[in-house]
Amino acid sequence: MSTMRYRVAVDVGGTFTDVVLTDGKGARLVAIKVPTTPSNRADGVMNGIQAVAEAAGIRLDAIEEVVHGSTTGTNALIERTGARVGLLVTAGFRDLLEIGRVMRPKEGLYDFTVDRPPPLVPRRLCLEAVERVDAAGTVLTPLDEASVEAAAAAFAAAGVEAVAICFLFSFLNPAHERRAAEILAARLPGLPLSLSCEVSPEYREYERANTTVMNAYLAPVMRKYLARLQDRIRQEAGGARLSIIQANGGSTSAEHAKRLAVTTVNSGPGGGVVAAAFYG
Numbered sequence: 001m002s003t004m005r006y007r008v009a010v011d012v013g014g015t016f017t018d019v020v021l022t023d024g025k026g027a028r029l030v031a032i033k034v035p036t037t038p039s040n041r042a043d044g045v046m047n048g049i050q051a052v053a054e055a056a057g058i059r060l061d062a063i064e065e066v067v068h069g070s071t072t073g074t075n076a077l078i079e080r081t082g083a084r085v086g087l088l089v090t091a092g093f094r095d096l097l098e099i100g101r102v103m104r105p106k107e108g109l110y111d112f113t114v115d116r117p118p119p120l121v122p123r124r125l126c127l128e129a130v131e132r133v134d135a136a137g138t139v140l141t142p143l144d145e146a147s148v149e150a151a152a153a154a155f156a157a158a159g160v161e162a163v164a165i166c167f168l169f170s171f172l173n174p175a176h177e178r179r180a181a182e183i184l185a186a187r188l189p190g191l192p193l194s195l196s197c198e199v200s201p202e203y204r205e206y207e208r209a210n211t212t213v214m215n216a217y218l219a220p221v222m223r224k225y226l227a228r229l230q231d232r233i234r235q236e237a238g239g240a241r242l243s244i245i246q247a248n249g250g251s252t253s254a255e256h257a258k259r260l261a262v263t264t265v266n267s268g269p270g271g272g273v274v275a276a277a278f279y280g
Contacts (some may be wrong), residue, residue: 005064012070019048021056032220053260061238069267073218082217083161087121088150090168091128096209096219120217137172148180152187162192164216166209171201192219218261226254
């Protein structure tokens with residue numbers, strides 16, 4: 001029996017799912033295109049993997065790794081079908097997403113009928129925590145845990161499905177964000193939490209908050225999808241490892257992609273650019 005191990009690359013598009021199989025030596029290439037299954041994209045992915053394995057004349061348990069690029073996160077952003085997100089910010093910065101960079105879209109610079117898209121979090125779900133860290137990372141105002149408890153209660157009442165936390169200068173001193181996350185996790189068990197100090201530990205508050213909110217918006221969607229896909233691969237393809245393409249063209253584990261879902265946005269084009277650079 002052959003001990004050759006194979007790798008499969010999958011890119012899920014809105015209409016078709018493309019699947020490519022190669023052997024461990026890179027000497028064999030088999031490509032298949034199958035319809036995407038929008039109601040459960042994992043079905044289309046497994047249909048493609050089964051089809052490409054059959055075309056190559058191999059068993060599914062001969063597949064060592066499935067490398068997956070997906071439009072799942074991108075589509076959720078475009079179609080606005082992500083989670084209901086709550087945002088917790090430093091007191092006084094509730095309008096962070098609304099104000100943004102105070103710039104109009106360049107396409108409508110002189111057209112007053114054009115406006116920016118609404119934020120992913122409505123203002124009523126942008127709540128404040130009393131705390132303050134300065135530009136050197138020094139604590140000016142200790143975290144008022146009661147304000148976080150109050151926010152947790154409000155989020156629970158509003159039925160949020162994920163929470164983003166973005167405090168001033170948390171990329172220099174993340175202590176307040178981490179403590180707020182502990183409080184929220186205790187009050188809202190199982191709810192996905194996105195911390196800006198982990199998602200985007202960089203300066204510029206609007207960009208960091210927006211990226212963290214996007215991660216929270218996509219996390220439940222990606223968790224559900226990847227969990228389904230992992231179960232199918234485990235049941236049907238044995239010990240195949242599932243790797244997820246990121247927007248930078250690199251790959252990461254499925255568990256990492258569930259936690260930092262925003263890194264998968266535009267992963268399909270990102271992986272394609274890298275492949276084109278290597279293979280022409």
